[in-house]
Amino acid sequence: MAERAGGVAAPERPLVSTAAPEPVSGPAGGWRSPRGRERLLQLGFLVPAVLYLVVFFGYPVVQNLLMGFQEYTTRTFYTGEAPWVGLDNYAAVISSNVFGTALLNTALFTAGSIAGQFVLGLAIAVFFHRRFPLGGLLRSLLLLPWLIPLIVSGAVWRWILDQDNGALNQFLGALGVADRPGWLTSTSLALIAVIAVNIWIGIPFNTTILYGGLQDVPEELYEAAALDGATGWRAFRHVTWPLLRPVVAVVLVLGVVYTIKVLDIILGLTDGGPANATQTVATQAYHLSFQEFRFGEGAAMGNVLIVISLVFALLYLRANRRALVGGGR
Template identity: 70%
Template sequence: MAEVATEGRAARRASARPAAGGPAKARGSHTLRTRLVEVAFVVPAVVYLVLFFGYPVVKNIVMGFQAYTTKTFFTGEAPWVGLENYRNVFGDAIFNRSVVNTLLFTAGSIAGQFVLGMAIALFFHKRFALSGVLRSLILLPWLIPMIAGTAVWRWILDTDNGALNRILSALPGVDVSPNWLTSTSLALVAVIGVNIWLGIPFNMTILYGGLQEIPEELYEAGALDGATGWRAFRHITWPMLRPVVTVVLVLGVVYTLKVLDVILGLTNGGPANSTQTISTFSYDTSFRQFDFGAGAALGNILIVISLVFAVVYLRLNRRAIDE
């Protein structure tokens, strides 16, 4: 505390001094000082960004052009191989599979999360007894550690002893026991389903916030003109909510593209690569096969795809501000 006080006095003395000099000189040093202060405020953010975002991204891009293996860690040598990592990746049948899976996974997850999140947000928009408590319960998937969550889902979706198939078999007239996680046709569906469960809280929370912002008078005025129910949603809620919807969708896409833990926990990309996405393939290449160069190349491809959506988001955002 004492030090701060001393510094404060010194600063005041320092700022008092230029007043004694000529007016022009005072203004000059004043603006310089202001600039310095401004820079000083920016420096921590810039250092942070360069250190924790700039460096890893640049390192990853460079690594994509190197033969970066376990040997590199000891010798420090990572020979430059040009586009070889990319050629190998593009020539790999699993890569093509993972691109298709990434698209299906992202599209399916976003569609499910958004529709269900929107439905639940609209449901809770109408206040009723215990709605606050129920709404906070919907957030639970967010609070559960993903490893625990996927372990429970694996048990629920197990073919022979899983809760879901036990319930199905108890239903009258139903005689199926689907191989949720072990058939190549259903595994991706199951993984998307779990990811939807995980994404609903995010969608619901943001959309619910957006709904709260829409003035009640609009609905009252609309009701006078006969716009209720679906028509009120179509002509009042949806247009008013559009900026929020854009944010939810674009952020959702970027988050979903890079999902790793859900898939690793449920299927580990299997069976027979049927749930392999670019991110799980990249993880596997880098951290199981220790081919860090090819893994980085895959990571870079994913970054570029995410970047496209980030740019879309920024442009839409700017347009919203301009409006």
């Protein structure tokens, strides 16, 4: 694809004048004037993307907002009728037993995943920051878990964590542990297992970004700190960490925004079960719409998710701006 795009025209081909040289135009404005035409052409570059964004992001958000106030079920698809029901959907969603669980699970899932990914990702990034033979190769192989489809990871872990024949229990058995926990089937363990898998998925991303941030810390600062007697942990605490903070902010907030809406990995591992033990706001929105075909309630649940994301979106934009200004990347 890119080959084709790159080969569209050889750069050395002489540039024949296609457009007449701009005459001295009168006052700007009007699409007939060369200046106006130029401006129209410039807009033309942007219009397809704007249209796409409107249809595939703008419309769904507005439509979802409306659907949240409508009785939108399978019947709607046949009759085209979706009566307005005010706040009924929200009342139904919020008063259901699952809502509290889903909210708590979302918070635990997000906080646990981010904390684990970040701490382990940072530790590995710091480790790889020291140059050693084959370091670059190992670091790039580390990306693999992040690049394969999430549903593949879900399937693999589902089998590793299987109660009777999974690799984990097999390993624990070899170590002499008699107990065979049902990692994904016990209500007390399932959420922990799902978080652990999600941490595994997120480590490569965190490592890569934080590694990039570490590379940007000037070597001279470490030398100066060493002269002042700060090495090892103290150098990290007083030199690395303050300079890394803009990158840290971006990684954390981006991590939260992506983790809140995770669906693939939970559906693949547990489908929200057992007994809603791993049900989150996102998976519950999916279940309401696409399993129970109560699209109105699904939309209401989705809107709750948007509000949560929006809070972090604002944080993200602030952090991003600071990183762009401060980090200079």
